Amino acid sequence: DTGVSQDPRHKITKRGQNVTFRCDPISEHNRLYWYRQTLGQGPEFLTYFQNEAQLEKSRLLSDRFSAERPKGSFSTLEIQRTEQGDSAMYLCASSKDRATGELFFGEGSRLTVL
Amino acid sequence: GQQLNQSPQSMFIQEGEDVSMNCTSSSIFNTWLWYKQDPGEGPVLLIALYKAGELTSNGRLTAQFGITRKDSFLNISASIPSDVGIYFCAGGSNYQLIWGAGTKLIIKP
Numbered sequence: 391d392t393g394v395s396q397d398p399r400h401k402i403t404k405r406g407q408n409v410t411f412r413c414d415p416i417s418e419h420n421r422l423y424w425y426r427q428t429l430g431q432g433p434e435f436l437t438y439f440q441n442e443a444q445l446e447k448s449r450l451l452s453d454r455f456s457a458e459r460p461k462g463s464f465s466t467l468e469i470q471r472t473e474q475g476d477s478a479m480y481l482c483a484s485s486k487d488r489a490t491g492e493l494f495f496g497e498g499s500r501l502t503v504l
Numbered sequence: 505g506q507q508l509n510q511s512p513q514s515m516f517i518q519e520g521e522d523v524s525m526n527c528t529s530s531s532i533f534n535t536w537l538w539y540k541q542d543p544g545e546g547p548v549l550l551i552a553l554y555k556a557g558e559l560t561s562n563g564r565l566t567a568q569f570g571i572t573r574k575d576s577f578l579n580i581s582a583s584i585p586s587d588v589g590i591y592f593c594a595g596g597s598n599y600q601l602i603w604g605a606g607t608k609l610i611i612k613p
Binding site for chain 2: 394430431432433434435438446481483490491492493494495496497498
């Protein structure tokens with residue numbers, strides 16, 4: 391399967407713990423995006439990478455959130471000191487080097503903070 | 505900030521019926537896209553529109569980019585059971601997409 395893959399698919403954690411999600415984009419895609427989605431809503435943009443450079447971060451991304459894409463391939467999204475409000479589906483998407491919005495999404499990582 | 509109004513929120517239809525949903529915005533977009541999301545999955549792109557007035561089809565799906573660049577509609581003809589899911593519109597400017605809240609399609613047995 392050569393689609394976008396995310397790991398883990400599900401994560402249950404206690405409030406205050408740190409969690410990390412990994413995304414492996416489609417190999418020839420230069421652009422990688424992280425979105426957050428809560429029930430009944432569309433995805434909300436969090437951050438975007440062009441190769442290894444993080445070019446934009448949403449104001450939704452508090453200081454507790456950090457994302458990296460060290461070699462321009464896979465990416466990680468870390469949430470420190472999780473809060474119950476962080477419970478959501480975290481979606482990763484990738485696209486070719488054109489700003490068309492034609493994103494290919496992974497299946498998402500569902501976070502539940504108890 | 506930018507907002508998209510997507511309607512209806514949900515639709516109950518009979519198999520075989522045609523479906524129509526739309527999105528409006530207070531802002532202009534360069535691109536309009538329609539995605540479908542099944543439970544527990546990420547959204548999947550259905551149709552991408554790049555020019556104002558553009559009408560594009562993908563099988564039984566037809567979408568149009570509004571002439572004002574502030575709206576788009578999606579039609580599904582002769583619905584089938586696998587059409588159930590949540591349909592999202594998204595307006596694109598540069599790298600970022602602004603998403604509607606989705607239209608949930610339910611097919612009555």
